[in-house]
Amino acid sequence: MTGPVNAKEGLFGAERAKAFIDAVVAIAMTLLILPLMESVAExxxxxxxxxxxxxxxxxxxxAFVLSFAIIAMFWINHHRVFTLVERVSTALLWITMGWLLSIVWLPVVTAMVGQMPxxxxxxxxxxxxxxxxTTVLGLATILYLRAHPSMHDISRDRVLRWIAVDLAMIALxxxxxxxxxxxxxxxxxxxxLMLFTRPVQVMFARAIGAGRAKPEDAATDD
Structure with missing residues (x-):
């Protein structure tokens, strides 16, 4: 973000934000392996x-495999949203920082899961x-983007389908x-139980009036 894309609205280009998100998630996924590396040395x-x-x-x-899969699912869903985001605001960046904080926390609690009862x-x-x-903050991201259509190129139907995905994941x-x-x-x-995300997603999609679920709308889809 070298400067505002729209100074009046306080919007910035999204490319640096996307690169930063990818880097933080990649580091978090890498940190998952550290407890295992230490145990190998021992x-x-x-x-x-x-x-x-x-x-x-x-x-x-x-714990390592489970958390790696969970973070991968979170990143794929977030990536599919941000691929169509062209501009970001300070508020959206702070929501994203919260989402990243929850991602970075997972390696810590994963280490605890692997060594405690x-x-x-x-x-x-x-x-x-x-x-x-993490899922609630992902939903907050989508709801924010829905309220600020000038920041992205996401259709209304797709936004509703993504909302249904997050609601299904939160419920499960x-x-x-x-x-x-x-x-x-x-x-x-x-x-x-997360394997049932697709059918639960369909239920939420019908409830909120979203279109038929499509494979590209969620990492948990077939």
Whole structure:
């Protein structure tokens, strides 16, 4: 953003914002691997073989793969929105900073998930709750763009479909959290409820009057 694209409206070109978002997300995804790298060094110092390392760190491996997939899903959905954003405002940038903060937090809570009891209700709430926050901020981004059509080239129908996607994800994350807290033995496996995002999205789309869902509208679509 070298300067306002529209000084009267206080809008700026979106290219630097997009590059910054991609860089922060890439760093966050890379940080997920650090606890595993440390454990490899510890295993090597103890003379453990690869099989012993894998067996002893299944929780960390599961947490790494799950969080990597979750962040990838968040980024893909956000990328599909920002691809059509041509200008940004200070307000939109602050919403985006909040979204990035929730993304950067995930490697921290993922490290906790990989090393602390899977039945810890507080940790479960922190982990899945952070995903709800990320989705809520993604929804806030779309709602802001809907209210400021001069900033993007997104059709009304597509905006409504994306709103339906986020509403479906928020609902399923909330149900996953409820199940994981009430039935601790299920733990983070409750997040596999996210596989039902597409049918729940269709329900929300019908409720808000959105057009038929299309494959390009969500990372969770087939």
């Amino acid at each position: 295993a090597s110092a103890k003379g453990e073989n690869a099989g012993a390392w894998v067996t002893g760190h299944t929780d960390q491996l599961f 899977s039945t810890d209700r507080v940790l479960i709430s922190m982990y899945i709750g952070s995903m709800i926050l 994350f909330a149900v996953s959290l409820l199940v994981a807290v009430l039935v601790p033995v299920v733990s983070y496996f409750a997040l596999f």
